[in-house]
Amino acid sequence: MLLTISTTHEPATDLGYLLHKHPDRVQEFDQSFGRAVVFYPEASEQRCTAALVLQVDPARLARSRGRRSPDFSLAQHVNDRSYAASSLLAVALADVFGTARSGRCRSRQELADAAIPLRIEVPVLPCRGGPDLARRVFAPLGWRVEAEPVPLDERFPEWGDSRYVRLTLSGEVRLADALNQLHVLLPVLDESKHYWQGTDEIDKLLRSGGDWLAGHPERELITRRYLGRGGGLASVALARLAELGGDLAEDPAEDSPEPVRAPLRAQRREAVVALLSGLGATSVLDLGCGTGELLAALLARPEFARVTGVDVSARTLQAAERRIGLDRMGERQASRLTLFQGALTYRDERFAGYDAAVLMEVVEHVDPPRLEAVERVVFGEARPGAVVVTTPNREYNVRYPGLAGSPNGLRHPDHRFEWTRAEFAHWCARVGAQWGYTVEARGIGEPDDQVGAPTQLGVFRRD
Numbered sequence: 001m002l003l004t005i006s007t008t009h010e011p012a013t014d015l016g017y018l019l020h021k022h023p024d025r026v027q028e029f030d031q032s033f034g035r036a037v038v039f040y041p042e043a044s045e046q047r048c049t050a051a052l053v054l055q056v057d058p059a060r061l062a063r064s065r066g067r068r069s070p071d072f073s074l075a076q077h078v079n080d081r082s083y084a085a086s087s088l089l090a091v092a093l094a095d096v097f098g099t100a101r102s103g104r105c106r107s108r109q110e111l112a113d114a115a116i117p118l119r120i121e122v123p124v125l126p127c128r129g130g131p132d133l134a135r136r137v138f139a140p141l142g143w144r145v146e147a148e149p150v151p152l153d154e155r156f157p158e159w160g161d162s163r164y165v166r167l168t169l170s171g172e173v174r175l176a177d178a179l180n181q182l183h184v185l186l187p188v189l190d191e192s193k194h195y196w197q198g199t200d201e202i203d204k205l206l207r208s209g210g211d212w213l214a215g216h217p218e219r220e221l222i223t224r225r226y227l228g229r230g231g232g233l234a235s236v237a238l239a240r241l242a243e244l245g246g247d248l249a250e251d252p253a254e255d256s257p258e259p260v261r262a263p264l265r266a267q268r269r270e271a272v273v274a275l276l277s278g279l280g281a282t283s284v285l286d287l288g289c290g291t292g293e294l295l296a297a298l299l300a301r302p303e304f305a306r307v308t309g310v311d312v313s314a315r316t317l318q319a320a321e322r323r324i325g326l327d328r329m330g331e332r333q334a335s336r337l338t339l340f341q342g343a344l345t346y347r348d349e350r351f352a353g354y355d356a357a358v359l360m361e362v363v364e365h366v367d368p369p370r371l372e373a374v375e376r377v378v379f380g381e382a383r384p385g386a387v388v389v390t391t392p393n394r395e396y397n398v399r400y401p402g403l404a405g406s407p408n409g410l411r412h413p414d415h416r417f418e419w420t421r422a423e424f425a426h427w428c429a430r431v432g433a434q435w436g437y438t439v440e441a442r443g444i445g446e447p448d449d450q451v452g453a454p455t456q457l458g459v460f461r462r463d
Contacts, residue, residue, distance in 0.1 A: 001053070001056070001086070002051065002052070002053050002124075003051070003052045003089060004041070004052075004121045005050045005052075005118065005120050005178070006049040006050075006119040006120075006121075007047070007116055008047050009111075009116040010045055010046060011045045012043070012047050013044070013045065013048050014111055016043070016048070017107055018100055018105055018111065018175045019097055020097075021097075023040040023048065029092070031054070031095065033056055033057065034054060034055050035055045035057075036053070036055075036092040037053045038053075038096060039053075054088060054089050086126060086186065086187065087186065090183050090186040090187050093182060093186075097179050100175060101176055101183070103176035114341075115173050115313065115341070116172060116175065117171075117172050118170065118172070118173050118175065118178055119168065119169070119170045120169040120170075120178065121168050122166070122167040122168075122186075124164050125165050125186070125189060126164055126190040127147070127167075127190070128190070130147075130149065130163075131148065131165050134147035134167055134189060135147060136221075137185050137188065137216075137222060140217055140218070141173070141181055141315055141319070142315035142319065143169040143170065143171045143173070144169070145167075145169060146166075146168040146170075147165045149161035149162070149165055150164040150166060171315075173314070173315045174312075174314070174315065177315055180209070184205065184226060187225075187226060188225040201226070202227070205223065206412060206413050207414065214291075215290065215323065264444075264445050267444055267445050268361070268455055270297075271444045272294060272360055272388055272390065273294070273297050273298060275457075276298070276358070279355070279386050280355070281354075281355035281356035281385070281386065282304060283305065283307075283353070283354045283355045284304055284306070284307055284355065284357070285308045285310065285357040286298075286307070286358050286360070287351075287359050288310070288344065288359060289310060289316075289317075289339075291319040292319070292321070295309045295320060296324050299324065299336060304336070307336055308338040308339070308340075308354070309340075310340060310341070310342045310351070312341065312343050312344075317339050317341060324337070344359075345370050345373040345377065348382075351377065351381070352381070352383070355384060356384050356387070357378060357388070358388045358389075359378070359389045360389075360390045364412075364419075375434075375435070379434075379435035379437065380435050384462070385462050386459065387458075388460075389457070389458040390444065390455055390457050390458075391418070391424065391456050391458075392411050392418045392455060392456070393418075393419070393420070393443070393453060393455060393456045394409075394420050394423075395420050396454045397411065421456065424441065424456045424458065428441050428460070436462060436463045437460035437462050437463065438460070438463060439458060439461075440461075441457065441458050442457050442459075443456060444456075444457050
């Protein structure tokens with residue numbers, strides 16, 4: 001099976017740095033079910049293509065199966081696994097391009113953080129749902145999707161099409177995002193995994209899904225297909241996605257005797273909007289705006305005359321445009337909104353001149369050694385009149401049973417840390433004193449007598 005990744009970013013050979021695979025070398029990687037090979041069919045300054053070829057050994061694949069494996073008997077030996085992209089290719093991709101998926105590139109970090117022109121081709125991909133499903137799962141992520149059905153036999157067109165498609169994706173996307181999307185969506189389209197799924201699959205999904213899955217319009221379909229053989233795993237994953245920001249709250253039963261509490265993400269958003277209104281802010285900068293949930297809420301209030309969203313991912317900004325409905329807005333409404341790509345760890349003159357800035361569920365995604373740079377950029381250089389920060393309360397995590405198996409007990413695999421209430425109070429006091437802001441800390445969500453509220457809120461007002 002074959003997958004190619006091409007770019008026309010110049011110099012295009014920088015793709016080798018981003019993938020951590022040299023264009024002049026052919027590299028082989030053993031897998032439990034065969035061998036993966038990476039090579040570059042073309043590598044010039046104008047265009048560079050990396051190819052991942054997976055050679056499956058049917059005998060090794062059969063031997064590697066557990067007793068509860070979904071395939072059995074003759075299906076272990078007679079199948080399409082040697083020829084069509086599937087969960088096998090997704091596993092090999094995750095292994096071979098592990099560092100690239102993390103978004104780390106010491107020699108080209110700015111490029112690794114940026115969206116670049118990419119073209120991804122998979123000649124044969126099982127797609128249970130046809131070309132339309134491929135478009136439904138990839139198009140909301142900012143891709144231009146070409147999904148051409150593969151005929152059963154070109155010599156006999158009357159036989160119709162097979163369940164396979166030729167998939168081509170093109171667009172400007174951060175490479176790490178593209179790899180993580182493929183890692184999740186290849187087996188989703190195939191809807192058949194070659195290994196038994198356990199509880200750790202939820203963390204794999206959230207780690208690769210990152211911020212894009214919570215805001216995806218087909219997130220429930222993706223989650224259920226990815227965890228299809230995991231019994232109740234999909235329900236747990238959907239609940240965790242709801243906590244992280246997806247619009248996944250189910251309608252309550254009509255005869256439910258208990259009042260329905262708004263999801264924590266909604267409580268956070270409403271608390272921040274109310275706070276900004278109380279501060280009298282008319283211009284707001286949403287740093288790390290994601291798919292635009294807060295932006296949409298601010299635009300619904302005419303008092304916020306100038307609303308700006310910033311995110312490191314161009315693909316995420318495109319998703320924000322779709323969520324907000326920018327293409328359907330009137331000219332006057334659209335003039336209130338600005339979206340641009342930027343990194344919080346680098347000085348940017350466009351950050352200056354706002355009444356308030358918001359870091360809603362952002363700081364915990366920053367590596368601790370780089371947090372000082374964020375503090376300097378936001379509080380020291382942009383210097384808005386007020387800064388609103390929300391972040392998880394780590395002490396409250398004991399009230400989430402589904403977190404028991406997650407790495408370090410954190411709410412999301414991409415969280416670099418989560419603060420206790422004392423740690424957050426200490427950080428707020430230090431930053432406020434250093435940059436000339438008075439600070440107030442409080443909670444969001446229903447508080448617990450022992451562990452406090454699920455979300456921590458810090459309000460910084462410039463002296």
